[in-house]
Amino acid sequence: MSPPGLRIRCATLDEARRVVSLLLSREIPPKNIEVVSAEPIHDVGAAISGKSRLPVFVISGAGLGIAAGYGLAAATARLYPINTGGMPIVSPLPVGIVTYEMMMLIAILFTLAGMLWEGKLLRKQPRDKTGATDTLSDDEILIVVKGVSAEETENLRAAAGLRTA
Amino acid sequence: MSQWAMVIDLDRCTGCEACVVACRAENNVPTRGEEECARDRHQSWIRVERYLEGEFPDVKARFMPVLCQHCDNAPCEPVCPVYATYHNPEGLNIQVYNRCVGTRYCANNCPYTVRSFNFFAPHWDEPLSYQLNPDVSIRPGGVMEKCTFCVQRVQKAQGIAKDEKRSIRDGEVQPACAQACPAEAIVFGDRSDPESRVSRLSRSNRAFKLLEDLGTQPRVVYLKNSSWDDTSLSAPKGK
Amino acid sequence: MNRLPPSNKQINEDLLRPILDTTWRFYAAVLILGSILAAAILTFAYQVYQGIGVTGKNWPVMWNLYITNFVFWIGISHAGTLISAILRLTKATWRRPITRCAEAITVFALLIGSMFPIVHLGRPWLFYWLVPYPSERMIWPNFRSPLMWDFMAINTYLVGSLTYLYLPMVPDLATIRDRSQGLRRRIYAVLSLGWRGTATQWDRLERAIAIMAVIIVPVAISVHTIVSWDFAMTLNPMWKSTIFGPYFVVGAIFSGIAALILAMAVLRRVLRLEAYLEPLHFDNLGKLLLTMSCLWFYFTFAEYLTVWYNNEPHELVVFWSKVSGRYAPLFWSMIAGCFVVPMIFLGIRRLRTIPGVALASLTIVIGMWLERFLIIVPTLANPRLPFVRGGYTPRWVEVTITIGTFAYFGLLYVFFTKLFPIISMWELKEGYHARSHTVTGTLPVADLPASGRLET
Numbered sequence: 001m002s003p004p005g006l007r008i009r010c011a012t013l014d015e016a017r018r019v020v021s022l023l024l025s026r027e028i029p030p031k032n033i034e035v036v037s038a039e040p041i042h043d044v045g046a047a048i049s050g051k052s053r054l055p056v057f058v059i060s061g062a063g064l065g066i067a068a069g070y071g072l073a074a075a076t077a078r079l080y081p082i083n084t085g086g087m088p089i090v091s092p093l094p095v096g097i098v099t100y101e102m103m104m105l106i107a108i109l110f111t112l113a114g115m116l117w118e119g120k121l122l123r124k125q126p127r128d129k130t131g132a133t134d135t136l137s138d139d140e141i142l143i144v145v146k147g148v149s150a151e152e153t154e155n156l157r158a159a160a161g162l163r164t165a
Numbered sequence: 166m167s168q169w170a171m172v173i174d175l176d177r178c179t180g181c182e183a184c185v186v187a188c189r190a191e192n193n194v195p196t197r198g199e200e201e202c203a204r205d206r207h208q209s210w211i212r213v214e215r216y217l218e219g220e221f222p223d224v225k226a227r228f229m230p231v232l233c234q235h236c237d238n239a240p241c242e243p244v245c246p247v248y249a250t251y252h253n254p255e256g257l258n259i260q261v262y263n264r265c266v267g268t269r270y271c272a273n274n275c276p277y278t279v280r281s282f283n284f285f286a287p288h289w290d291e292p293l294s295y296q297l298n299p300d301v302s303i304r305p306g307g308v309m310e311k312c313t314f315c316v317q318r319v320q321k322a323q324g325i326a327k328d329e330k331r332s333i334r335d336g337e338v339q340p341a342c343a344q345a346c347p348a349e350a351i352v353f354g355d356r357s358d359p360e361s362r363v364s365r366l367s368r369s370n371r372a373f374k375l376l377e378d379l380g381t382q383p384r385v386v387y388l389k390n391s392s393w394d395d396t397s398l399s400a401p402k403g404k
Numbered sequence: 405m406n407r408l409p410p411s412n413k414q415i416n417e418d419l420l421r422p423i424l425d426t427t428w429r430f431y432a433a434v435l436i437l438g439s440i441l442a443a444a445i446l447t448f449a450y451q452v453y454q455g456i457g458v459t460g461k462n463w464p465v466m467w468n469l470y471i472t473n474f475v476f477w478i479g480i481s482h483a484g485t486l487i488s489a490i491l492r493l494t495k496a497t498w499r500r501p502i503t504r505c506a507e508a509i510t511v512f513a514l515l516i517g518s519m520f521p522i523v524h525l526g527r528p529w530l531f532y533w534l535v536p537y538p539s540e541r542m543i544w545p546n547f548r549s550p551l552m553w554d555f556m557a558i559n560t561y562l563v564g565s566l567t568y569l570y571l572p573m574v575p576d577l578a579t580i581r582d583r584s585q586g587l588r589r590r591i592y593a594v595l596s597l598g599w600r601g602t603a604t605q606w607d608r609l610e611r612a613i614a615i616m617a618v619i620i621v622p623v624a625i626s627v628h629t630i631v632s633w634d635f636a637m638t639l640n641p642m643w644k645s646t647i648f649g650p651y652f653v654v655g656a657i658f659s660g661i662a663a664l665i666l667a668m669a670v671l672r673r674v675l676r677l678e679a680y681l682e683p684l685h686f687d688n689l690g691k692l693l694l695t696m697s698c699l700w701f702y703f704t705f706a707e708y709l710t711v712w713y714n715n716e717p718h719e720l721v722v723f724w725s726k727v728s729g730r731y732a733p734l735f736w737s738m739i740a741g742c743f744v745v746p747m748i749f750l751g752i753r754r755l756r757t758i759p760g761v762a763l764a765s766l767t768i769v770i771g772m773w774l775e776r777f778l779i780i781v782p783t784l785a786n787p788r789l790p791f792v793r794g795g796y797t798p799r800w801v802e803v804t805i806t807i808g809t810f811a812y813f814g815l816l817y818v819f820f821t822k823l824f825p826i827i828s829m830w831e832l833k834e835g836y837h838a839r840s841h842t843v844t845g846t847l848p849v850a851d852l853p854a855s856g857r858l859e860t
Contacts, residue, residue: 013837038412038579039833040606049604054611058619072536076544083252084242086382087548094548097630101556104623108564108616115571115612119605121597205462205794214791231789240639246551247533248543264543266533267456267526268551269466274638278464278787282526284457306455307526376788379639 006145013041016141020044023145026152036142054114061110062103069102070095167333168256169314170356171343172366173230175390177350180228182213187345188232191315193297195287208281210312211342227393230351232342233258233279233312234375234383241271241280249309256384257314267307276376277383280311314353315340335361356384409836410679416579419825419832422675423580429674430822437815444808448523451801456526460799464792465784469802470524471634472776473809476659477517478558478631479652479772483660484510484565485624487689489617498688500835501680504828505671506664507569512816513663514562516809521554523805550634557630561623568616571609574599575830628656640783641718642711651703658696658742659772662765665689667817669762671826680827683758690761693768694750701743704775721786721793730795731782734774741771 010016016035023033030048035041073095081089116122188194188211197206211232218225235258242250242258249264250271272280286306289297297303300317304310315338322338335354343351354363366372367386374383410418451458461468484506491499522531534555536545545552577596581589599605632652635643645651665686672681708727711719726735749755749764781796820826 035603036601037603037606038575038601039830039837040610041603045603045607045610049607052608052611054608054615058615072544073547076536077547080543082248082546083254084245084248084250084546084548085236085240085252086238087243091548094553097553097626098547098556100626101553101560101623104619104626105556105560105563107619108560108567108623111612111615111619112567112571115608116597118608119599121574121599121605123598201457204460205465206457207463212791214789216791231791243546243548244550244637246545246549246555248546264533265526266528266530268521268524269526270549270551270634272464272466273640273784276639276788278789278792281463282466283455284461284526285455305527306457309526381639 006143008143008145010141010143013037013141016041016143017044019143020047023143024048026155028145028147032146034144034146036144038141041141052118054111054118057110057114057117058107061107061113064110065103065106066099068106069099072102073098166255166357167355168357169235169319169338170256170354170363170367170384170386171232171314171340172352172363172372172386172388174350174352174366174388175227175229176371176388176392177348178213178228178230178346178390179348180213180215180226181347183345183347184211184230184342184351185209185213187341188312190296191298191301191341192313193287193301193303194281194310195283195289197285201284206284208283208310210279210281210310227390229387230342231277231279231375232385233314234277234381234385235314237382237384238380240274240276240379240381244270244274246270255319257316257319258311259316260309260311260313262302262304262308262310265308267309269309271309276379276381280309283308283310412833415829415832416583418677418679419827419829420580420583422821423823423825424583426822430818433818434815437811437818440811441808441815444805444811447801447804447808451523451805452528456524458799459802460797462794462796464787464794465781465796467524467780467784468796469777469798469806470520471780472773473806474517474520474524475631475652475776475780476773477513477520477809478628479656479659479776480663480769481510481513481517481561481565481660482624482628482653482656483513483664484508484568485620486657486660487664488568489621489624492613492617493621497835497838498685500831501677501827502664502668502685502689503831504569504573504824505668505826507565507572508817508820508826509660509664509667510565511562511569512813512820513660514558514565515816516813518558518562519809521551550630550637553630554634557623557627561620561627564616564620564623568613568620571613571616572828572831573824574609575601575606576825576828579829580825625653628652635779635783641716641786641788642722642783643779645707647703647707651707654696654699654703655772655775658693658700659769661689661693661696662768662772665693665761665765666769669758669765671821672758675821675826677827680832686758686761687756690750690756690764693761693764694746697743697746697750697768704739718788721790722782725782725786726778731778735778738771738774738778741767742775 008019010019016037020033020035024030024047030050033048035044035048074090077089077095083089189196189209192210194208194210197208201207211230214229214231216227216229218227235256237252237256239250239252239258242252245265246268247264247266249261249266251259251261253259267282269282272278272282283304283306287303298317300321318340319338322333326333326337333355335358338353340351340353343353352362352366354361356364356367358364363386366388369388371389371391372386373389374386377383459469484503487499487506488503488510492503522528525531534545534552536547538544545555547553574596577592578599578601581592581596584592629649629652632648636645636648638644668681668685668689672678708723711723725731745767746764749760785795786793
C-alpha cells in the first residue's frame with residue numbers, strides 16, 4: 001500500500017502558494033502534488049500542471065474539419081452534378097463557407113474532447129476513504145501530496161509550521 | 166438535343182387571357198376561390214400583365230403575358246437547398262414537386278415573380294375533378310410550382326418521334342398557351358435549329374428580353390409592339 | 405470599489421438560493437409562460453394540419469413574420485458572444501457577473517431561432533432533407549444555397565455556444581453537487597463530469613475557455629453574416645446590397661446587448677442580485693449599447709443614402725414605401741426606438757440609470773424586430789414587375805406563434821435559473837481575489853532561496 005499522502009488545508013490563497021512553493025523547493029515532483037480549490041490559483045496551476053496539449057487537439061480538429069467540410073461541399077456536389085442556374089458544380093466561394101463552418105465545428109468538438117481528456121474528467125474518481133477530497137469547501141484549499149514517506153512528512157510539517165488535516 | 170425557347174409577339178397579343186385559361190386547364194392549376202384570391206393567393210402559371218396609360222378617353226393598355234422565362238442563369242435554381250429546381254440539358258427549368266420542402270426561397274429570388282406556391286392542398290369540387298389532365302401530377306400543399314413549358318407535351322412528342330425514328334418537327338410541340346392563343350402570338354420551338362420559327366422570329370429587330378440587364382438569360386423573347394412609343398412616357402414616380 | 409467584497413460563503417449562499425429554494429413565483433412563471441407556449445404549439449399543429457395558408461403569407465410576400473423572427477432571434481443570440489468572449493479576451497474585469505447570463509441568452513435564442521426555418525416550411529415534416537446525410541436517393545443537399553450555409557453556420561454556432569456555456573459551468577455544477585443529497589446529487593454529479601477542482605483541471609479549463617473564446621467570435625460573426633446573405637444573394641431591390649453582412653452583424657450585436665440588459669434587469673429584481681449586478685455593469689453596457697446604436701445608425705444611413713442617391717426606379721419604389729408609404733409608421737418607429745430613445749437615455753449621463761438603460765433596451769429590441777420586418781416585407785411586396793405588387797397583413801396564427809416564442813424564451817430562462825447558477829460563482833471569486841492580490845505569475849518567495857527562482 002502506498003504511503004499515505006500528506007494532506008494540508010490552507011485557509012487563504014497566499015498560504016496555499018506558500019505551501020506549494022515549499023513543497024517544490026523540497027524537490028517533490030509536481031505530479032505528486034494535488035491542489036484542490038474552489039477557484040483557480042494561477043501561479044500554482046502554472047507551476048504544477050504540466051504542458052498542455054490542448055492546442056494539438058484544436059489544430060487537429062480544425063484540420064479534420066477542413067477535410068470534412070471540403071468533402072461535404074465539393075465531393076457531394078461532384079457525386080451528383082446538377083446544373084443550377086449556370087453556376088459551377090463546385091463553386092469555390094460556397095465550398096469555402098461550408099469548409100470554414102465545418103472547421104470551426106470540429107475544432108470546437110475537439111476542444112471539448114481535449115478538455116475532458118486532459119482534465120481527466122468523465123472517469124470514475126477513486127473515492128477517497130476520508131471523503132474530504134470530494135467536497136469543495138468554500139474558503140479552504142486542500143493540498144494533497146502523494147508518495148512522501150512518513151519521515152519526510154514530519155520534516156515538511158516542521159518546516160512549514162502547519163496544522164494537518 | 167433540342168433547346169426549347171419561346172417567342173411572344175406583343176403586336177399580336179390582345180390581352181384576352183385565353184393562354185391563362187388554357188394553361189390552367191392543361192396543367193391542373195388550382196382555382197383558389199374568392200376568399201383566397203382576396204388574400205393575394207391566386208395561382209396562375211402565366212399571367213397577362215396590363216398597364217394602363219393616359220386619361221379617359223385616351224386610355225391605352227399594354228398587355229404582356231409573363232410566364233416562367235426558363236432562364237439559363239436562373240436565379241431561382243442555386244438557392245433551393247434541396248435541389249428541387251434545376252436546369253435540364255434541354256434548357257427547361259424543372260421543378261421537382263416531390264423534392265420541394267417549401268422554403269419559398271426560389272420564389273423570392275425570381276425577378277419576374279412567376280413562381281406560385283400551394284399554400285393549401287388543392288381541391289376541386291365535383292364534377293370539376295373530372296376535367297383534370299391525367300398527364301400532369303397534382304401538387305400537394307406546401308410545394309412550389311410554375312410554368313414547365315408543358316413538359317408533358319414535350320415528352321409525349323419526344324416519345325412519338327423516337328418511335329417513328331425521326332426528330333421532332335418544328336411546331337409539333339405546342340404548349341397549351343401557344344395552342345390556345347387566337348392571335349398566334351405565342352410561338353414555341355427549338356432554338357438550336359436556325360430555321361425554326363422561334364429562331365427566325367427572335368432575330369427580328371423588335372426582339373427584346375424581359376429584365377435582360379439582370380443577366381438571367383431568359384429563353385422567352387418578346388417582340389415589341391410597334392405602336393408603343395417609349396419616348397412619350399413620363400418618368401414613373403415610384404410610389 | 406470601497407466595499408468589502410462578499411466572502412466565498414456569501415457568494416455561494418446568494419447564488420445558490422434560487423436553485424435550492426423554490427418559491428411560488430417560480431410555479432406561477434412556469435404556469436403562465438407554459439400556457440402561452442402551449443397555445444403556440446397548438447397553433448403550429450393547426451398550421452401543419454391545415455396548410456401554411458392559414459398564415460398571412462401570400463404572393464408575392466412569401467416570407468414574413470417567421471423569417472423576421474428567425475433573423476431577430478439569431479441576432480439576439482450574439483449577446484453572449486460579444487460580452488463573454490470579447491470581454492474575456494480583453495480581460496475586462498467587469499464582465500464576471502454577466503457572462504453566464506449572456507451565454508444562456510445565446511443558447512436559448514439560437515434554439516428558438518433555428519426552430520423558425522422549420523416552422524415556415526411548406527412541408528415541415530421534410531425538414532430533415534436539409535441535413536447532409538447519405539440518403540438512399542443518393543442526393544445531397546445543395547451547398548450552393550444560402551439556406552444550407554445557414555444550416556451549417558447555425559448548427560456550428562449552437563454547438564459552440566453550448567460548449568461555451570457548459571464548460572465554465574462545470575465547477576459551479578460541482579459546487580451544487582457537493583451541497584446536495586440524493587437524486588439531485590446524482591444528477592449534478594453526472595453533469596459536473598466528476599470535477600474535483602485540482603490545479604490541473606483549472607488550468608486546462610481556463611485554457612479551453614480561452615480557446616473557445618477565440619473560436620466563437622469568428623463563428624458568431626460568420627453566422628449572422630450568412631443569415632444576412634439569405635437576402636443579399638438575391639436580385640431583389642434593396643436586398644441586393646453588399647453592405648448586408650456587416651450591417652446585420654452590427655444589428656445583431658446591438659439587439660443582443662439590449663436583450664442582455666433587459667434580462668439582467670429582470671434577474672436583478674427577481675433573484676435579488678443587487679449586490680452582484682451593480683449599476684456599474686449597466687452603465688458600462690449602456691455605453692457599449694450607445695456605441696452600437698451609433699454604428700447601427702451609420703450603417704442604416706449609408707444603406708438608405710446610396711439607394712436614394714442611385715435613383716434606380718425598382719429600388720426607389722421599395723425605398724419610398726418604407727420612408728413615406730405604407731410602411732412609414734413602422735419605419736419611423738424603428739428609427740425612434742433604435743436611435744432617438746437610446747441617444748437620450750444612454751447619452752445623457754444622468755438618465756443612464758438602470759431603469760433608463762432598461763427602457764432604452766426595450767425600445768431597441770422592439771425597434772430591431774421592426775427593422776427585420778422592414779427589411780423583408782417591403783422588398784417582397786414590391787417586386788421588379790409592378791403588376792404583381794402586394795402587401796402583407798399578419799394573421800392570428802403567426803402572431804400567436806411569435807408571442808409563444810417569447811414565452812418560450814422566458815420559460816427556458818426560468819428553468820435555467822432554477823437549475824444552474826445564473827452568475828458564474830468561481831469567476832466571481834477569482835475576480836474578487838485577483839483584485840486583492842496581484843498575481844505575479846511566480847510563487848511567493850518567502851521560503852525560497854535568495855535567487856527567487858523556483859527549483860523544480
